[in-house]
Amino acid sequence: SYELTQPPSVSVSPGQTARITCSGDALPKQYVYWYQQKPGQAPVLVIYKDSERPSGIPERFSGSTSGTTVTLTISGVQAEDEADYYCQSADSSATYRVFGGGTKLTAL
């Protein structure tokens, strides 16, 4: 079945820029969604349709695409941004969705 690949962890200093990637063969054809999950909480949608930000999500969160890789960028990382981040997309025929394995963001 279809898979999305993320790095297990990303570490940055507070105030720096974090970039989390997600790779998948169908990404040129399917939108990507990004979710933030903090310990003990349900996930929260932070980016939809590759680069759109839901209301209430800070402007420092942005998304971009390049071929089979998409990137979640968090500019000026704050301590409160420490969390697990998951990408989500659909298989090439849009039959079902999948999540990437998740990336743990640490603000050192």
Next chain:
Amino acid sequence: EVQLVQSGAEVKKPGESLKISCKASGYSFTNYWIGWVRQMPGKGLEWMGIIYPGDSDVRYSPSFQGQVTISADKSISTAYLQWSSLRAPDSGMYYCARQDLGGSGGMDVWGKGTAVTVSS
């Protein structure tokens, strides 16, 4: 307020059946897909499937097809996830979420999760 309220934690034995629920409020239940997501202890999110309560159209992940059943009762704005015979690996947290395929496309509203423990 748009919200999804999930049923409480469950402790079951292997081989038992289980049906957990997700009650929607604050929006038109029949106009949005509802999805289920599994998170095993210490692991990542797994998309299980979605249902459109308007016509009960259901789509499963290949990984969960035949393993669970997703259903909905639009008269009470409630979606369900059920197992006919639980196994220990079914233990985990199960989230329901509204999947806004007609809008953002993302899972924009989440329940707080239902913890399922399967142990002899």
